[in-house]
Amino acid sequence: MDATLRKRLIGIFSDGFLVLYFLFALFPIVWMVLVSLKSTDELFTTQFIFTPTLDNYQAILFGDARASAGVIARQEFPRNFMNSFIVSSGAVIVSLLVGVPAAYALARYNFKGKENLAFTFLSFRFAPELVVIIPLSLIYRQLGLYDSYFGIIWVYQLVTLPLLIWVLRSYFEDISPDIEQAAMIDGYPWHRIFIQILLPLVRPGLAAAALLAFVFAWNNFIFPLVLGASNVQTVTVSALGYISSAQAFFNRMAAAAVISSLPQMLLALSIQRYLIRGLSFGAVKG
Amino acid sequence: MAELRLEHIYKTYKGGVEAVKDLNLTIQDGEFLALLGPSGCGKTSTLRMIVGLESITRGDLFIGGRRMNELEPSDRNTALAFESYALYPPLTVFENIAFCLRARKIEPSQVKQRVTEVARILDIEDILGKRPVELGGGQKQRISLARALVRDPDVFLMDEPLSHLDAAQRAHMRVELKRLHAQTRRTTVLVTHDQLEAVAMAERVAVMNLGVLQQVGTFDEIYNHPVNEFVAGFIGEPPMNFLPCEPVSEGGELGLRATDGSFTLRLPSQRAQQLAKQNLKQVKLGVRPVDMLATSQAGDDRIAGRVYTYESLGEEGQLAARVGGHEVLIVTPPEDHFEPEQPVWLGVRPDRLHLFHGETGAAI
Structure with a gap:
C-alpha cells in the first residue's frame, strides 16, 4: 500500500x-x-x-485605411507570406532531392574523404551565418542572384541540407545492406528497391527532418534580410516594417506572427507521430 | 535444378586480401553440401560469388553448365537465405515472399498459388498477413527460406541460417531443412561454422581455412581420415589432442617418443611402415578424446600423466590431464571419477591414432 x-x-x-x-x-x-x-x-x-x-x-x-506616414501603407503581408512559403518549401524540396542521395552515399559507400565531406556538410550548420553573409552578398550581387527566389533557396541549403543529410544518413546506416542485396537477387533494379523498400523505412526520419528543415528555413532572418529586397521579402524580414520612427505597431506585428507561425504549427501537429519517432535516431528494425 | 561447378576460383579484395584461393569444387545436381570453416576462412565470400553479390577475381563459375561469372545476381536463378534474414520490413509476409515473383511479372493468381504452396511447406500460412517486425526469429527464418524457395531456384544457398535461433529452434530447423531438401532435391549449399549443423544436414562437407579448400567428403571420411592437422583439429568435439613426437627405433621397430621425453609409444606395424617411408624428424601424434581411456593402473604402452581438471557431465566425463608440458583431453565413462593431481595412465586406441607431418601438418 x-x-x-x-x-x-x-x-x-x-x-x-x-x-x-x-x-x-x-x-x-x-x-x-x-x-x-x-x-x-x-x-x-x-x-x-x-x-x-x-x-x-x-x-x-x-490594408489599413488610416495608414500613417512611415508605416508600410500598401499591405504586403500576404505577398511576404507567399514569399516565405515559396523559399522555404523550395529549399526543402531542393534539399530532399540532393540530400537523400547524399545521405545514402555517405551511409553505404566507402570513398576517400567520406568523413571529411560529411563533416563539411555539418559545418554549414554550425558556422555562424554572419561570418559568410558579407562575402555572400557581394558574390550574389555580382552573379545577379540578389533578391531572387533562386538565390534565397540556394543559400537556404546551408540551413536545410545538413539537417536532412545527417538525420537520413543514420537512418540509411540502420538498414542492413542485406535487404538491398536480397532485393537485387529478387531481380529489382536499384531505383525500385529504393522506392519500394528503403523509402518506407526512412520515412519517419524524412518527415521529421523535412519538417524541421522547413521550420528553420521559415524562421531564417539574416539571409533574406541581406540577400533579398522587396521581391523576396519574407515574413521574418517584413515584421521589421511594423516598427517605424513614428510608431511601433506591436499588435500588428503580433498578428503577423500569429499567422506566420500557423503553417509550422499545423505541419508539426499533422506529422507529430513521425516527429517523435523520427528524431529518436535509428528506430528502424527489420 | 543444376550442377554447380567452381573452377580455380580466386577472390582478392581491394587492399590485397586474398579471401579465396584456387577453389575447385563441384556440387552435384540435387546434392546438399556444407561449406564449413572458422570465421574469415572465405566461405561466405565463396557463397557471395556464387550468388553474384561479389565479383569473381579469377576462375570460372558454372551453374548447370552455363558460365555465370558476368551475370547479374537476378539472372543466375540462385536463391540466398541471408544470415540476417534480410526481410523487407515495409511489406507483409505474403508480399515478402511474392516480391521476386512480382519482379518477373507473374500473374497475380499464380503468385498467390505459389506463395500459398511454399507457405504450406514451411508452415507459415497463418502469418502471411503480418509484417516481419511482429514475428520471432524462427518465423523470420522460415519466411526467408520461403522467399528463397518460391522462385524455384537452380541452386539454393544458405548463409549461417540457424545462427540467430535459440537451441531448441535450431534443432527443429535442422530437421526441417533436411526434410525440405529431401522433398525438393534441390542443389543446396550451406555455409556454417558449426560442424553439428553441417553433419546434421549436409551429404558432403567441404572444409575451408584461410581461403583454401582443405578437404571435401562425407562427414565420416573427414572425421576418420582428415587430410591435415587443421581439419583433424577443427572437426570433432571435443577437439583432437596433438602431441609433438619424434620417431625412434626400438628393437628394430619404429615407435614414437614425445619431444619432451614424457612418454614413448609403440606403433601398429602398418603405421610404423608408413612413417618409416617418410623419414621424418618431427611428427605430431593426434588422438581424439573419445579414442583414449584413462585408468589409475599403470600398464603396457600407457602414457603417464597427472589429472589437471575433471568435469562430470552426466552422460560422460571430461578429463584434462597433463602429459609432460601438454594438456590432453579424454572423454571418460560416467562411472569413473578423478581427483585433481591424481596420477593417471592414458591408453590410446592404436587403430585410431593419427600422424601428421611435423612442419606441414599433412596427414601421414
Missing part, C-alpha cells in the same frame, strides 16, 4: 510539473495572440480585461 501511494504521489507531482512546463512553454504564444487582439490604445496598459478586436488582422491582410 505504501508503494502504491508513493507511486500515485510521484504521478501527481510529475503531472503537476508537466502542467507548469506546458504553461511556461505556451506563454509566449498566448501572449502573442493576446497582443494581436488588442487595439493600439490598449497595447501598453497593464489592463488584462480588454475588448478583443480583429482590426490588426484586417490591417495586415487587407
Whole structure:
C-alpha cells in the first residue's frame, strides 16, 4: 500500500510539473495572440480585461485605411507570406532531392574523404551565418542572384541540407545492406528497391527532418534580410516594417506572427507521430 | 535444378586480401553440401560469388553448365537465405515472399498459388498477413527460406541460417531443412561454422581455412581420415589432442617418443611402415578424446600423466590431464571419477591414432 501511494504521489507531482512546463512553454504564444487582439490604445496598459478586436488582422491582410506616414501603407503581408512559403518549401524540396542521395552515399559507400565531406556538410550548420553573409552578398550581387527566389533557396541549403543529410544518413546506416542485396537477387533494379523498400523505412526520419528543415528555413532572418529586397521579402524580414520612427505597431506585428507561425504549427501537429519517432535516431528494425 | 561447378576460383579484395584461393569444387545436381570453416576462412565470400553479390577475381563459375561469372545476381536463378534474414520490413509476409515473383511479372493468381504452396511447406500460412517486425526469429527464418524457395531456384544457398535461433529452434530447423531438401532435391549449399549443423544436414562437407579448400567428403571420411592437422583439429568435439613426437627405433621397430621425453609409444606395424617411408624428424601424434581411456593402473604402452581438471557431465566425463608440458583431453565413462593431481595412465586406441607431418601438418 505504501508503494502504491508513493507511486500515485510521484504521478501527481510529475503531472503537476508537466502542467507548469506546458504553461511556461505556451506563454509566449498566448501572449502573442493576446497582443494581436488588442487595439493600439490598449497595447501598453497593464489592463488584462480588454475588448478583443480583429482590426490588426484586417490591417495586415487587407490594408489599413488610416495608414500613417512611415508605416508600410500598401499591405504586403500576404505577398511576404507567399514569399516565405515559396523559399522555404523550395529549399526543402531542393534539399530532399540532393540530400537523400547524399545521405545514402555517405551511409553505404566507402570513398576517400567520406568523413571529411560529411563533416563539411555539418559545418554549414554550425558556422555562424554572419561570418559568410558579407562575402555572400557581394558574390550574389555580382552573379545577379540578389533578391531572387533562386538565390534565397540556394543559400537556404546551408540551413536545410545538413539537417536532412545527417538525420537520413543514420537512418540509411540502420538498414542492413542485406535487404538491398536480397532485393537485387529478387531481380529489382536499384531505383525500385529504393522506392519500394528503403523509402518506407526512412520515412519517419524524412518527415521529421523535412519538417524541421522547413521550420528553420521559415524562421531564417539574416539571409533574406541581406540577400533579398522587396521581391523576396519574407515574413521574418517584413515584421521589421511594423516598427517605424513614428510608431511601433506591436499588435500588428503580433498578428503577423500569429499567422506566420500557423503553417509550422499545423505541419508539426499533422506529422507529430513521425516527429517523435523520427528524431529518436535509428528506430528502424527489420 | 543444376550442377554447380567452381573452377580455380580466386577472390582478392581491394587492399590485397586474398579471401579465396584456387577453389575447385563441384556440387552435384540435387546434392546438399556444407561449406564449413572458422570465421574469415572465405566461405561466405565463396557463397557471395556464387550468388553474384561479389565479383569473381579469377576462375570460372558454372551453374548447370552455363558460365555465370558476368551475370547479374537476378539472372543466375540462385536463391540466398541471408544470415540476417534480410526481410523487407515495409511489406507483409505474403508480399515478402511474392516480391521476386512480382519482379518477373507473374500473374497475380499464380503468385498467390505459389506463395500459398511454399507457405504450406514451411508452415507459415497463418502469418502471411503480418509484417516481419511482429514475428520471432524462427518465423523470420522460415519466411526467408520461403522467399528463397518460391522462385524455384537452380541452386539454393544458405548463409549461417540457424545462427540467430535459440537451441531448441535450431534443432527443429535442422530437421526441417533436411526434410525440405529431401522433398525438393534441390542443389543446396550451406555455409556454417558449426560442424553439428553441417553433419546434421549436409551429404558432403567441404572444409575451408584461410581461403583454401582443405578437404571435401562425407562427414565420416573427414572425421576418420582428415587430410591435415587443421581439419583433424577443427572437426570433432571435443577437439583432437596433438602431441609433438619424434620417431625412434626400438628393437628394430619404429615407435614414437614425445619431444619432451614424457612418454614413448609403440606403433601398429602398418603405421610404423608408413612413417618409416617418410623419414621424418618431427611428427605430431593426434588422438581424439573419445579414442583414449584413462585408468589409475599403470600398464603396457600407457602414457603417464597427472589429472589437471575433471568435469562430470552426466552422460560422460571430461578429463584434462597433463602429459609432460601438454594438456590432453579424454572423454571418460560416467562411472569413473578423478581427483585433481591424481596420477593417471592414458591408453590410446592404436587403430585410431593419427600422424601428421611435423612442419606441414599433412596427414601421414
